[in-house]
Amino acid sequence: MLRALMAAGTxxxxxxxVVSCSPTYVSKITKFExxxxxxxxxxxxxxxxxxTYAWTIESDGxxxxxxxxxxxxxSFHWVGLFPLDETSSDFRxxxxxxxxxxxxxxxxxxxxxxxxx
Numbered sequence: 001m002l003r004a005l006m007a008a009g010t011x012x013x014x015x016x017x018v019v020s021c022s023p024t025y026v027s028k029i030t031k032f033e034x035x036x037x038x039x040x041x042x043x044x045x046x047x048x049x050x051x052t053y054a055w056t057i058e059s060d061g062x063x064x065x066x067x068x069x070x071x072x073x074x075s076f077h078w079v080g081l082f083p084l085d086e087t088s089s090d091f092r093x094x095x096x097x098x099x100x101x102x103x104x105x106x107x108x109x110x111x112x113x114x115x116x117x
Contacts, residue, residue, distance in 0.1 A: 017047040017103030019095045026076060027110040033082075036067060039075040040093075040107055047097025058090040064109055066091060078111045086112035 021042045028037045044051050055066035055074050064087060068074040078087065094104040
């Protein structure tokens with residue numbers, strides 16, 4: 001029985017991990033130079049065991065960073081926006097299962113500053 005389970009499991013290392021983020025677009029209109037956006041959550045499926053997460057920047061509009069870059073859920077922090085300035089960046093959330101299979105989704109983060117504090 002154990003051999004049968006091991007043999008059946010040999011194809012699992014090539015499992016497809018699918019990542020779904022909600023929401024896929026995070027925005028904040030603010031009057032402050034610095035702050036945080038609302039959060040987004042990555043939900044992986046199709047992998048084996050537990051998952052690890054990595055939020056990395058794909059396209060950098062500047063001044064944005066993930067607050068929890070190794071968690072399933074994160075908000076984003078901005079700093080240094082001048083009045084009437086805006087920034088946008090794409091972030092990739094990669095989920096890795098316990099066998100090293102990965103999947104990802106890209107989301108967009110947008111922040112605009114409207115006026116002086």
